Amino acid sequence: MAEGQFLKAESPQEACALLARHGGKARLLAGGTDLMVALNLRQSSPEVLVYIGDSGLNYIKEEGDNLIIGAGTALSEILDSALVKEKAPLLVETISHMASVAIRNVGTIGGNLANASPAADSATALLALGASLKIVSKGGERTVPVGQFFTGPGKSVLGADEIIQEIWIPAQAEGTKWGYRKIGKRKAQSLSIVSVAICCPLNGGTCKGVRIALGAVAPTPILAVGASALLEGKTLNESLINETAKAAANATSPVDDVRSSAWYRRRASEALVRQLLANMSA
Amino acid sequence: MYPLELTVNGRSCQVAVDFKTTLLEVLRDKLFITSPKVGCNTGDCGTCSVLLNGKLVRSCITNALSAQGKEIITVEGIAKAGELHPLQEAFHENYGAQCGFCTPGMILASKALLDENPKPTREEAKEALSGNLCRCTGYVKILDSVMAAAEKMGGPQGS
Numbered sequence: 001m002a003e004g005q006f007l008k009a010e011s012p013q014e015a016c017a018l019l020a021r022h023g024g025k026a027r028l029l030a031g032g033t034d035l036m037v038a039l040n041l042r043q044s045s046p047e048v049l050v051y052i053g054d055s056g057l058n059y060i061k062e063e064g065d066n067l068i069i070g071a072g073t074a075l076s077e078i079l080d081s082a083l084v085k086e087k088a089p090l091l092v093e094t095i096s097h098m099a100s101v102a103i104r105n106v107g108t109i110g111g112n113l114a115n116a117s118p119a120a121d122s123a124t125a126l127l128a129l130g131a132s133l134k135i136v137s138k139g140g141e142r143t144v145p146v147g148q149f150f151t152g153p154g155k156s157v158l159g160a161d162e163i164i165q166e167i168w169i170p171a172q173a174e175g176t177k178w179g180y181r182k183i184g185k186r187k188a189q190s191l192s193i194v195s196v197a198i199c200c201p202l203n204g205g206t207c208k209g210v211r212i213a214l215g216a217v218a219p220t221p222i223l224a225v226g227a228s229a230l231l232e233g234k235t236l237n238e239s240l241i242n243e244t245a246k247a248a249a250n251a252t253s254p255v256d257d258v259r260s261s262a263w264y265r266r267r268a269s270e271a272l273v274r275q276l277l278a279n280m281s282a
Numbered sequence: 283m284y285p286l287e288l289t290v291n292g293r294s295c296q297v298a299v300d301f302k303t304t305l306l307e308v309l310r311d312k313l314f315i316t317s318p319k320v321g322c323n324t325g326d327c328g329t330c331s332v333l334l335n336g337k338l339v340r341s342c343i344t345n346a347l348s349a350q351g352k353e354i355i356t357v358e359g360i361a362k363a364g365e366l367h368p369l370q371e372a373f374h375e376n377y378g379a380q381c382g383f384c385t386p387g388m389i390l391a392s393k394a395l396l397d398e399n400p401k402p403t404r405e406e407a408k409e410a411l412s413g414n415l416c417r418c419t420g421y422v423k424i425l426d427s428v429m430a431a432a433e434k435m436g437g438p439q440g441s
């Protein structure tokens with residue numbers, strides 16, 4: 001067997017050039033918290049690792065109305081960022097429930113998305129925040145809303161020669177309430193059984209452009225668009241909240257697996273949406 | 283094979299590694315530093331934890347070449363001139379180790395915590411160690427040890 005190659009990219013452009021050259025034989029390596037596990041378990045056998053851990057993708061900045069996070073930023077850096085705490089506290093809250101210290105120290109937000117797990121917690125938050133991804137390749141760049149990024153478990157629209165360069169989070173409307181809840185088997189280091197993130201812009205008590213996102217209850221993290229629409233222009237009250245929670249649960253298509261049953265996931269989705277919206281109306 | 287240079291516990295080391303060799307394999311099989319253990323080998327249990335440039339990482343899922351030129355600390359490197367580190371003393375005095383398999387990882391996760399937050403509450407210590415499993419389930423004594431070490435090193439806040 002030919003010896004595998006470890007190629008270090010000094011920049012996103014170089015990473016794209018290396019991917020263009022090696023195509024499907026290469027995998028991107030950043031923090032390695034998913035890929036190295038797959039290699040140890042022999043679930044993946046790339047011939048080339050393109051290392052992007054020191055390629056300048058690690059930054060958090062504000063540009064106009066957008067909060068921009070470099071895809072190579074470690075989860076722990078986002079957790080500690082005063083700017084993210086101010087502009088997108090939902091993302092900070094979500095990350096505080098992800099994995100554990102050692103994993104957050106190296107695991108990157110871009111990696112969490114590119115791995116495309118249906119249970120990727122950062123995706124649930126980014127869906128609720130209405131975030132987009134700047135994706136680059138040797139040939140150019142494109143912007144993809146997070147809601148259009150995932151296509152199935154472990155699958156996304158990301159081409160073999162493309163990398164996620166940045167996550168763009170738009171400014172949230174004044175008076176936006178937000179909430180996040182995750183249910184796992186235990187508090188730390190657990191994959192979600194269900195996670196729910198909601199951003200609810202309240203204009204004088206009236207809902208406008210609410211986004212309800214659910215993770216680990218469908219082949220991809222999902223936005224419950226129909227459920228969110230029920231709230232448009234309305235004031236939160238108990239019966240509306242119950243109706244919305246039911247609609248959100250109906251938007252799920254959960255599976256039975258080692259972590260939980262589909263039945264429980266559907267029930268818990270409804271309960272979490274109801275609880276989060278009730279907190280917002282209080 | 284690729285050349286890899288690391289500083290491990292203050293000592294400069296050169297080894298040759300494969301493109302997917304893990305840092306844990308380098309430490310145990312090439313440098314014979316055996317405090318980091320092979321537990322789950324998937325990053326879940328924490329017994330392979332080491333400090334990489336001062337940050338807690340899982341050596342079992344750290345690609346060795348991604349640590350090129352960096353500084354690694356294992357439990358072997360925290361005792362100075364034959365004197366145990368206060369954390370080691372505290373684990374010893376408070377029965378923080380049972381079978382001992384998780385202990386090196388627990389001590390390094392505790393060190394990472396105390397380096398950043400010298401006066402943790404017990405709750406903060408719990409959170410900091412939440413990624414490290416003790417299958418003897420001796421968590422109470424482990425937390426006692428961390429709080430005792432914090433006190434030795436400067437004084438804890440609340441309990």
